[in-house]
Amino acid sequence: MDPIILLLLVEDEALIRLLLEETLTDEGFGLVLAKDGHQAMAALTAGAARFRALVTDIDLGAGPDGWAVARHARGLVPELSVVYMSGGSANMWAAEGVPRSVMVPKPFVPAQIITAVSNLLNEAGGR
Template sequence: MSSIVVLLVEDESMILIDVEHSLVDAGFEVVSATKGADAIRAFDDDPERIAGLVTDIRLGVGPTGWDVARHIRSVNPNLPVIYVSGDGADDWPSLGVPNSIMISKPFVMPQIITGLSTLLNEAPPP
């Protein structure tokens, strides 16, 4: 059985490492990026491989987490999306993609694992 691949986008290296380790420990394979443009490239390289997205919203210069999710959803309208942010929750209803989850920082890792598992289980089959 192949593992489920999650694209993780986070510009803060310590948070990236913590979330990546938690996802791997939960049985996911992780493709990581620290910038929105890198995340879009990683997805575009093999869109069929990516089964879920966990992204920070503010990613410095270039595409935001909102942009990354909209790009991915333009290719795969049902791909599970989890946003993680310290200050973007208020914008989620207007900028976030439908059927996504917003998790505010600070968070505990089980919130991400549970949210991702829930969205994956609810997603229609490919």
């Protein structure tokens, strides 16, 4: 049996977080959920190496945003796959995003997140 691929999902909107949780677990991924940047930073500090990918919204309310979460994650695990999700901040990805990441603009269909994560994990497996 293949080990479960663990992802950190960071989304402040409860309905989107629930939809993505259902979609990603249905695809066989394991998840740690964070509803804001503070929770995400704590999960990464507690054990970033356990995660194979980070899926994060950019605008997370008060506290660290998705850009900061991803930079922190990459500081701990340089090869970590990163998928950003955003409505209003998608145009800032080229300047703010970490290298070898993907931006999925909102609104999206959940399959786009699955595809983005899978593609990045496949690329990382080839390195």
